[in-house]
Amino acid sequence: MRYESPKTTREAVTLLSKEKGEAFVLAGGTDLLVRLRMDMIDPDLMIDIKRIPAMNEIKKTATGFKIGAAVSGRQLGASKALVKAWPGVVEATNLIGSDQIQGRCTMVGNLCNASPAADSVPAMIAAGAKAVVVGKAKRRTVAVENIVTGPGQTSLAKGEIIEAITLPKRPAKSGDAYLRFIPRTEMDIAVVGVAVSLTCKRGVIDRARVSLGAVAPTPLLVKQAAAAIIGTKLDKEALENLAAACSAACNPIDDKRGTVEYRVRVAGVLAKRAANIAFERAGGKK
Numbered sequence: 001m002r003y004e005s006p007k008t009t010r011e012a013v014t015l016l017s018k019e020k021g022e023a024f025v026l027a028g029g030t031d032l033l034v035r036l037r038m039d040m041i042d043p044d045l046m047i048d049i050k051r052i053p054a055m056n057e058i059k060k061t062a063t064g065f066k067i068g069a070a071v072s073g074r075q076l077g078a079s080k081a082l083v084k085a086w087p088g089v090v091e092a093t094n095l096i097g098s099d100q101i102q103g104r105c106t107m108v109g110n111l112c113n114a115s116p117a118a119d120s121v122p123a124m125i126a127a128g129a130k131a132v133v134v135g136k137a138k139r140r141t142v143a144v145e146n147i148v149t150g151p152g153q154t155s156l157a158k159g160e161i162i163e164a165i166t167l168p169k170r171p172a173k174s175g176d177a178y179l180r181f182i183p184r185t186e187m188d189i190a191v192v193g194v195a196v197s198l199t200c201k202r203g204v205i206d207r208a209r210v211s212l213g214a215v216a217p218t219p220l221l222v223k224q225a226a227a228a229i230i231g232t233k234l235d236k237e238a239l240e241n242l243a244a245a246c247s248a249a250c251n252p253i254d255d256k257r258g259t260v261e262y263r264v265r266v267a268g269v270l271a272k273r274a275a276n277i278a279f280e281r282a283g284g285k286k
């Protein structure tokens, strides 16, 4: 196996697209190195992106934030501007693993590993995040909800790398939140994850996005759930409609962490709690 650590995205993309054998992008390695050690993969080439300066930055731009693909969970949590603007995205990413994992893990690795239960992905989807995808011939911007196509599967073509994630500029009176349910207190995989992002105008919810994790083969953007709370002050009826829309969108598996029935129910309960937190963060008053 060859190991390369290019200094630019262009160099990384060239290495990736030229490789005839099996090549992997290595970000934090907290998924990839586990799979390597368990002999689940047998790469010919590993392309470490951590030495690419552009991928290590969190930049405030005219349109929001640009977060490099190699930025760790720890770096994200240390960015005061990001925590203030997108607390839900940061709290979701900071739930991944332990202190040791936080020092290495990335949002983009979490996204490209394509687990249905990935914690940062629903938060990114609710936030309207986009992935900056760079290939040999072109660069494109893809909504995060269009990256994961199934468990372990993404829409990235051979030779494509995600260079960064962009988060839009936050309008005033906005808030987001992510909650997950796990059977243990930490270091476990979500049974259900729910992210809500919303903006209030003249006291009522004007815009909202709701995303669910761990309840279907891919993280879901649930438009009916957002519609249930738009135009409301998040009163009891709106919360019940939100919960019903979230539960109806679930198509989960049955496993040792939770039955189908349990996951469907918990999705509704968590959605109400996450929406209340997002509403409070947006300065909403009931």
Ligand SMILES: Cc1cc2nc3c(=O)[nH]c(=O)nc-3n(C[C@H](O)[C@H](O)[C@H](O)COP(=O)(O)OP(=O)(O)OC[C@H]3O[C@@H](n4cnc5c(N)ncnc54)[C@H](O)[C@@H]3O)c2cc1C
Pocket: 024, 025, 026, 027, 028, 029, 030, 031, 032, 033, 034, 049, 069, 095, 096, 097, 098, 101, 104, 105, 106, 107, 108, 109, 110, 111, 112, 113, 117, 118, 119, 120, 160, 161, 162, 163, 187, 188, 189
């Ligand atoms: C002990 C432990 C606890 C964990 N707990 C959680 C948890 O609570 N919640 C959770 O969601 N996950 C958890 N994970 C899984 C893992 O830590 C996360 O998915 C993490 O975010 C992966 O990021 P990474 O940078 O380490 O990815 P890597 O392992 O480097 O890469 C993961 C995949 O993404 C691809 N990839 C990485 N970067 C790019 C890129 N820029 N462009 C294209 N493809 C790319 C890689 O080729 C690989 O296929 C845990 C893992 C461990 C070992």
